[in-house]
Amino acid sequence: MCEDEKEDEFMISRFGEEVSIQPDELRGLVSQCLENAGKLDRVLILPPDHTRLNSMAGPITAMVYEKLTAEGVQVDILPTLGTHNPMTEAQLRMMFGDAIPLDAFKVHDWRNEVICKGTISGEMLSELSGGKLDFTVDVEVNKMLFDGYDLILSVGQVVPHEVVGMANYTKNVVVGAGGSDLINKSHFLGAVCNMETILGQTGTPVRKLFNHAVETYLSDLPITYILTVMEQDYASGEMHMRGFYSSDDEQCYTEACELARAVNITLLDREPKKVVVYLDPHEFQSTWLGNKAVYRTRMAIADDGELIVLAPALKEFGEDPVIDRLIREYGYFGTPSTLKAVEENEELRDNLGAAAHLIHGSSEGRFGITYCPGADLSLEEVRSVGFNAVAYDEMAAHYNPETLKDGFNTLPGGEEIFYISNPALGLWAFKEKFKN
Numbered sequence: 001m002c003e004d005e006k007e008d009e010f011m012i013s014r015f016g017e018e019v020s021i022q023p024d025e026l027r028g029l030v031s032q033c034l035e036n037a038g039k040l041d042r043v044l045i046l047p048p049d050h051t052r053l054n055s056m057a058g059p060i061t062a063m064v065y066e067k068l069t070a071e072g073v074q075v076d077i078l079p080t081l082g083t084h085n086p087m088t089e090a091q092l093r094m095m096f097g098d099a100i101p102l103d104a105f106k107v108h109d110w111r112n113e114v115i116c117k118g119t120i121s122g123e124m125l126s127e128l129s130g131g132k133l134d135f136t137v138d139v140e141v142n143k144m145l146f147d148g149y150d151l152i153l154s155v156g157q158v159v160p161h162e163v164v165g166m167a168n169y170t171k172n173v174v175v176g177a178g179g180s181d182l183i184n185k186s187h188f189l190g191a192v193c194n195m196e197t198i199l200g201q202t203g204t205p206v207r208k209l210f211n212h213a214v215e216t217y218l219s220d221l222p223i224t225y226i227l228t229v230m231e232q233d234y235a236s237g238e239m240h241m242r243g244f245y246s247s248d249d250e251q252c253y254t255e256a257c258e259l260a261r262a263v264n265i266t267l268l269d270r271e272p273k274k275v276v277v278y279l280d281p282h283e284f285q286s287t288w289l290g291n292k293a294v295y296r297t298r299m300a301i302a303d304d305g306e307l308i309v310l311a312p313a314l315k316e317f318g319e320d321p322v323i324d325r326l327i328r329e330y331g332y333f334g335t336p337s338t339l340k341a342v343e344e345n346e347e348l349r350d351n352l353g354a355a356a357h358l359i360h361g362s363s364e365g366r367f368g369i370t371y372c373p374g375a376d377l378s379l380e381e382v383r384s385v386g387f388n389a390v391a392y393d394e395m396a397a398h399y400n401p402e403t404l405k406d407g408f409n410t411l412p413g414g415e416e417i418f419y420i421s422n423p424a425l426g427l428w429a430f431k432e433k434f435k436n
Helices: 023-036 050-055 057-070 089-096 122-129 170-174 180-192 205-217 251-264 321-330 335-344 352-360 379-384 392-398
Strands: 004-007 011-015 042-046 074-077 114-120 137-142 151-157 223-232 239-247 265-268 274-278 306-311 368-373 407-410 416-420 427-430
Touching: 011 023, 011 251, 023 057, 023 223, 023 239, 042 057, 050 057, 050 089, 050 151, 050 223, 057 074, 057 089, 057 151, 057 223, 114 205, 122 180, 122 205, 137 170, 137 180, 137 205, 151 170, 170 205, 180 205, 180 352, 223 251, 239 251, 251 265, 306 392, 321 335, 321 352, 335 352, 368 379, 368 392
Parallel strands: 042 074, 042 151, 151 223, 265 427, 274 306, 274 416, 306 368
Antiparallel strands: 004 011, 011 239, 114 137, 223 239, 407 416
C-alpha cells in the first residue's frame, strides 16, 4: 500500500506503510474530524482502556477533550471495558494524561448498566456458524449511549484479533460498551468457527454479527469512528502511527484492515519450536488478557513446540470475579473438555464468553504452554488451570527480556528461540498456515 491521504464529507484518512503521523499532524486530523461533526453541545467518547495502551486512543481522547471543552462542549468519557476491570486512577493517568478531570470518566458495567435494543434471530446465528449454533442474541449497550449526545466518538486501533478477526470498529460499541448476552455469545461464535480461520480477516462471522447489531438496532445513534493502525519498529522500539481513519461507516474499517494486515502480521518462513513472549506489567495482569500470547502465536509454533509466557504481573485469571472462578474451575483443557462442561453446567452456559476463552487459551495438545508468574499468583494455581508453570525470576534469568530482540535469537548455548516483546501488537504465523 502506498502513502495516501483522503478527505471528503464522510471520511478523513492518512495512511501508508512508511507514514509516521506525528502529534501535530494528528491534532490536525482530529480537528478535521470534529469540524465535520457540526455544532456540538454534548459529546460522548468511547476509547479503549489501558490494555490498548499503544493504540494512541489516549492522546486522541485528550486532544478531543481539550478542543471541545474549550469551545464550551460537555464531554463525557466511557472507557470501553467490556468485561475488564474498571480503570484505576493510575491507569487513567497513564492512558489519558493528567489534564482531564477524573469525574469526566465513567465506568461501564457490562452486567447491570445496559439496555436491550433488539434481538438477533437464531436463524442468523445458524447461518453465521454453519449450523453449529442457533440461539438468539440480545443487543445490549450501555444506557449512556442514549442520553442525548450530539456525537458519540468511538476511538481505537485496528489490529489482528482472535475473536472478531480485526479489532475495533463496531466491536468497540457492542462489546466494549456492550452487555453480557452479546459479549458471551459472540465470543462463543468465534470459538466454534475456528479461531485460526478468523485471525487477521476482515469479514468474519463475528464481524458480520457486530455490524448487523449496529446497523439494525443502533442506527439512530450519532456514531463516528476514529481508527488507528500502529506498528512497532522493533529495531528502535518506537511506535509509529501508520494510519488514521475517520468516518461514520464501514469504509474506514475495511481500509484500516488492509493496512493492518500489511504492518501487523509477521509471516515466517519456518515454524519455531520455542516461542518466548513477554507480558508488559502495565497491560497484562490476567490470563484473560495475557493469553494473547497464545492466540497471536499459535499459527507460528511448530507441532510439539513450546510457548513460554513471561508474566511478571500475573495476579488473576479472569478480570471479572465470576469469570475468574469459572476459569479456575474448568481450566484450559481444550475444546472437547470445554464443550462437555458447557453441556453439563448451567453457569458456564450463562457465561459463554468464558467458555470461548477456555477454548481459545488451549493449544488443544499441539504444543506446550508454560506460564511464568511473579509473586502474585502461585505456580500451583497456574498448573491447576492446565498450564505448565515456572517462576518468573527463574525463567527470566535464562530468557532475559532485557537482552532478547524481537524475532529469532540464538542463545549462548546454541538454543534457538523466537521472542515477542508484546503479543498485543500483531499476529505471527507460519506463512503456510495463514491464507488470505
